[in-house]
Amino acid sequence: xxxxxxxxxxxxxxxxxxxxxxxxxxxxxxxxxxxxxxxxxxxxxxxxxxxxxxxxxxxxxxxxxxxxxxxxxxxxxxxxxxxxxxxxxxxxxxxxxxxxxxxxxxxxxxxxxxxxxxxxxxxxxxxxxxxxxxxxxxxxxxxxxxxxxxxxxxxxxxxxxxxxxxxxxxxxxxxxxxxxxxxxxxxxxxxxxxxxxxxxxxxxxxxxxxxxxxxxxxxxxxxxxxxxxxxxxxxxxx
Numbered sequence: 001x002x003x004x005x006x007x008x009x010x011x012x013x014x015x016x017x018x019x020x021x022x023x024x025x026x027x028x029x030x031x032x033x034x035x036x037x038x039x040x041x042x043x044x045x046x047x048x049x050x051x052x053x054x055x056x057x058x059x060x061x062x063x064x065x066x067x068x069x070x071x072x073x074x075x076x077x078x079x080x081x082x083x084x085x086x087x088x089x090x091x092x093x094x095x096x097x098x099x100x101x102x103x104x105x106x107x108x109x110x111x112x113x114x115x116x117x118x119x120x121x122x123x124x125x126x127x128x129x130x131x132x133x134x135x136x137x138x139x140x141x142x143x144x145x146x147x148x149x150x151x152x153x154x155x156x157x158x159x160x161x162x163x164x165x166x167x168x169x170x171x172x173x174x175x176x177x178x179x180x181x182x183x184x185x186x187x188x189x190x191x192x193x194x195x196x197x198x199x200x201x202x203x204x205x206x207x208x209x210x211x212x213x214x215x216x217x218x219x220x221x222x223x224x225x226x227x228x229x230x231x232x233x234x235x236x237x238x
Contacts, residue, residue, distance in 0.1 A: 004048035017219035033229030039067040056080030065093040075124035095124025110163035130167040140176035170206025188221035
């Protein structure tokens with residue numbers, strides 16, 4: 001199958017999952033995760049109508065953004081664990097950041113973002129030029145995974161809202177691995193519960209959750225952003 005055919009198949013999965021949940025397919029946005037894949041495959045997906053792309057590694061994001069600078073309206077999402085020393089580089093290329101998880105990281109981002117002229121901010125920022133940020137929550141409590149704890153979330157949300165350069169957009173999670181996709185559903189539901197506890201959709205409109213294997217469960221729980229790589233671009237080389 002071509003990239004365009006696989007992309008169409010993923011959109012069909014999203015539409016079916018949304019219909020089963022009584023939701024409009026347009027309420028779920030697909031982020032095509034192009035980690036380790038060449039820029040040429042992003043071009044294929046772009047030609048098929050895809051505009052939102054997720055990258056895990058800042059160096060790879062920078063290289064692809066330069067290679068694809070001729071494509072208007074291409075929006076990069078930073079979806080990997082972000083280190084403070086990479087913030088300056090990532091905000092030149094990604095207007096949407098999914099993985100804020102500490103006060104120090106938020107403060108570094110707020111400081112750096114304020115120094116970027118609005119006219120030089122990348123596609124994906126809010127209409128007023130602020131960077132869209134989501135807070136990553138480690139809902140499974142896994143020691144090896146990044147993300148704040150549920151108890152830390154309130155302070156981090158308040159910190160984002162103090163910045164004139166950032167806009168609080170929502171929450172993100174990566175659930176623990178389970179043998180069956182249905183095993184992810186309780187963790188997605190837990191993120192929804194946290195969102196409801198901290199102001200609901202009015203304060204946190206986006207829920208970034210669900211990948212190739214469990215996007216249906218995520219959509220059923222209320223995901224607004226699903227991050228899909230393998231089903232679009234094929235297995236990654238190890």
